[in-house]
Amino acid sequence: MKKSHNQNLAPLANMNRRRFLRGLGACIALPTFASLAPMRLLGAPAATKAPVRMAVLYVPNGIIPSAWWPEQAGADFALPATLQPLEKLRDKFQLIAGLQDLSANPGPDGAGDHARAGGTFLTGVRIKKTAGSDIHAGVSIDQVVAQRIGHLTRFPSLELSCDSVRKAGDCDSGYSCAYAYNLAWRSANQPLTPEPNPRLVFERLFGTGSRDERINNLKRRQQEQHSILDFVMDDADAMQKKMSGRDKQKLDQYLTSVREIEQRIERAERMPVNNPAADAPPGIPAEFGGHIQLMFDMLLLAFQTDSTRVATMLIAAEGSNRTFTEIGIAEGHHNLTHHRNDPELIGKVKQIDLWYAKHLAGFLQKMDETKDVDGNSLLHNSMIMYGSGNADGNRHTHTNLPVLLAGNGGGTLSPGRYTQTDSTPLTNLFLSMADRMGVQGLERHGDSTGRLKSV
């Protein structure tokens, strides 16, 4: 009478991943990539200049500060242990100390630092403590940027996740799981659920089917969708008018989503798709490391093909208690971070921090090796922020957050340094990043007090 459980398809996935990567390699090496440049003329601010891209990569539970922060500020800092994998890239990123997210502090809300760290990271506003009835966060910086410049690309923004397994039951001390699992918030009550499946990311960007078919498939599907979207929009509009309160809010979400897809289709008709040489990747690999790598590959493809310029990636959800058996760590990450200065436990957390940093390094390296339309590297034209909303996971602190900013922002950033600021809202950095994305007139974001000058 009982169902059989799902078969483990991991080996197949591995195989496909290998093939996929081969394809991706070809894509990166593609010497004629510059020929795609003219396609970007429409809508781009300056025809000769490559656009700036921005991504935020989130790791949970903080990073052991002693192995993350260099001893000395300036350009000649010695790479601390956790950042060793980035040795080759040392002049391509900067570390910024002193940034804080005070909205994640307990205040009157008590426990729940993990939900808060994740839920406020990109918004800089306090989240309402609720198990569900009245979720309330803020608009995240990626969405602020996407709302201003998203019309320049086929996708205003991309939300990715490598944390696909949800826990049943409560998430963190009375906070709905929506806070920990969503970095991007379109409005205070509309989180943008990230996509965990690499294959679906790829197909969303470039269509389904073989390389030759997929652009046509994408086009055909979009054409077909036109009148269906008109139809459901009309219906939703009529329904929404008759509703009130939260019901109305839900229909609003539906309506704004329809509108956004329509706009996207309309843009897609103007903007040709840069079809990558790679094949679509398989689904979610069984191995976490493989999953992260594939997702990074997707992010790179999205930037390289200028399908979007704004992305967020939840490498793991805040409070993640994942084990790392591949490096011999049987305890859960979250459990370990409550180490109470036990050197042995700290050592294990450091190993996890290092493991994540290795994957980051792999991604940045690829970004650095990929040429953008202007001849610079893709990394040069990007701002890749990597960090956590917890600083010291042991004590749940939200000051002096581990923040790494890679890339030159198209020549507007000065990487290769370790700078220290004095108790500055993280949102100040976001404002500075938004400026470089071409967002104008943004005066505040969350708890910001100004711009971060020295980046």
Next chain:
Amino acid sequence: MIPGLRPLKNSGLWGILALLLGASGGVAAEMAGAAQFHKDIQPILTEYCFDCHGDGEKKGGVAFDEFTSDQSILTNRDLWWNALKYLRAGIMPPDKKPKPTDAEKQLLAKWIKTEVFGIDPANLDPGRVTVRRLNRVEYRNTIRDLMGVDYDTSVEFPADDTGYGFDDIGDVLTISPMLLEKYVAAANTIVAQAVPTVSRMVPETSIAGSHFHEAGAAPPKRERETMLSLPFYKPATLAANFPAPHDGSYELTLNLATKGEFDFDPAKCQVVFKLDGQPLLEKEFGWDNTSFPFHFDQKLTKGNHELTFELHPLKTAPGETNTLIMRLVDVGIRGPTEPQFETKPKNYTRFFPRDTVPSGASERREYAQEVLRRFATKAFRRPADDRMVSRLAALAESVYQQPGKSFEAGVAYAMQAVIASPRFLFRIEQNEPTTSQQGWAEVDEYSLASRLSYFLWSTMPDEELTRLAAHGELRKNLAAQVKRMLADGRSEAFVDNFTGQWLQARDVQGISINASAVLARDDGTEKQREEQFAAIQARQAERAKAAAAGGTNTARRVPGQRREKGTPPSFFKPRFELDGETRAAMKNETEMFFASVVKEDRPVTDLIDADYTFLNEKLAKLYGLTNLNVTGSEMRRVTLPPDCERGGVLAEGTVLTVTSNPDRTSPVKRGLFVLSNILGTPAPPPPPNIPALEASEHNFTNTPTLRATLEMHRNQPLCASCHNRMDPIGLAMENFNALGMWRDKERGQPIEPSGKLITGESFKDMRGLKHILVTNHRTDFYRCLTEKLLTYATGRGLECYDVETVDKIVRDLEQNDGKFSVLLNDIIASAPFQKQRNQANAVFADSSESSANSSDRRIVANNQSQP
């Protein structure tokens, strides 16, 4: 009665009048409530609570004498709600302090419910659930029932956010552009797969791989059509029969797929495929991951024909990996291809009732309307109105008028719009028209049908429910319908989804438990294990270094070599592993056990303490129940020996693993699990800066047991207040390790499971604890389970005005031996399930939503309406 909960007509003079009447009545009621507080309630509080919560004391931030006004006594609902919970659970006043008499307790409870919450037991406020989007489980099931196709939403859609522990909470289920994009794409895929776009076609059938059986043997009885996986290394000769309906031309398609692992495997095999003994294909296969369709055109005579599939191993390397699989997916049979034999496509009558499509334009339009009305009514779970139907028909017409497009293709296109529509994706409910001034009414019968079917089946109502609703006869036949629904196979969804979330049984499939670490801890060999691993790592690092120096690339493994030579296999292969089969068996155990309580209408206390469970051989072995003669992979009901500690959900693998850390048990998590999910009195979350248990270990000279470490932990008064509630429960469960196995020792030291609950009861072990839970704490469990099930059933978190709904059900359970049917029927009969606040009222209730931090928005709204 609280004016905020009164009906408010938002129109003209009546509205103002109602407001005035409501408000003045409310003020009077409020004065009475406050007066009673001073007269009856305050003395009780002074006597039993003020030691800690009055006269300047404010433990836990709670004081009962700091109200700023009479009004604030009554508006502080959260305070009173918590007071009521703690009082009834026996947590407050604490052990060894004088306790109020039963009469005093009842007085207090009644005052809170009537005066503070404004509950009228004769007319309970049903609240209002926000429109619910179908979650991905409900979507998949609804598509299955509506369209007859299985769309795997667990892959295609992202996980739904949860609230109050469940994934069917209207407020939490949001829609983003990405999700809507997925819905539109899914509508396209689903319709393309389900709805035929031609009236006639060449007949097609297929024989699934699972239908092939050993030549000469009887055909197997399989539940599911699936592929057949055959290893490359074992000879096989399989056969299947099919009837050819007529003499004619047929096209056979053999679909094979090979599956290999990442590592190269040199094995090869030969496949011979025969029709009636005549070979159609002879071919060699090797290491690959590819699908192979082979087509054969054949003339067949009417009657039975035999297909034979032979697999001959060609080359194997003994002792190698042996990972290659040949998959016999299916054999497609298309024909006879002669036009006179064309038939209606599969599923045609499901969507198109007529034999032929009319030819005239207006007749066609009429038929399109007929088809789409029927379809949309089903999909929307209520009648589609004329405007909707004619718009859909117009959409269909815009397609089928195009050259080369069939009528069916046009209708199929309109069906995509139906499935992408908010009326399909959301559960839109309506109230019965009412003239009463209550502010709420019964939901209409269509809404009720959906509430029932999504509650008990996680899918849309079937024809019978819809028919009854259409005739207004569902409420009249509720009991019979609930009975029928529970007997239906679809009710498995209720068991899966409710236990999957209430008991977190879902999580057992994904949770990471490191078996070798857990077992090493039981054996007291943790140190050795860590040293072993460090040695392996060191060796690997050395080798990598050497390789880097020598310039060779060792990153790629030599084909066939599975692991480092010289690694002790025990390190990689612990005695027990939480493999896929074991996890599935655990989940099945919990589900089948819960289902047995439902189907046999047992007392719900059996869920905690029972003398039976469901096992297969693997699970019985893991549990150490080897003398019960349980063999094979099939799960079956097993009566447990009288002295067995198993029985009940707390001794099941699911609960025991999901409440563990990856490397060890967590008595704290287990204790908290019982408090939250069995007793309904979760401990508040810990303050920040709390060390993990391991950190305390360094205060010991030897390796301490968890009990010893926890005791140390509890020495701090701040920790003790909550840990005294959680730890004794969790420690009673210590005889079960993080894999759910029985153990007598932890870290080589005997386990001491005895303890004392904060409410005063002592127990010797797990059996004793279970006994206390189902006797002394039976009411707490009834209440907790009722709250969980009500939350799941209604799709919203409970509010304070629901307290009486829950109390009423708990009373019924007390009077009826806690029978499951009483719980279920009461929930279905309850106000929140049967009724809904009117929209006008909902507007009122939500009017203060902008003040996001108000603890209870309804009260704020209420205050604002005071003159």
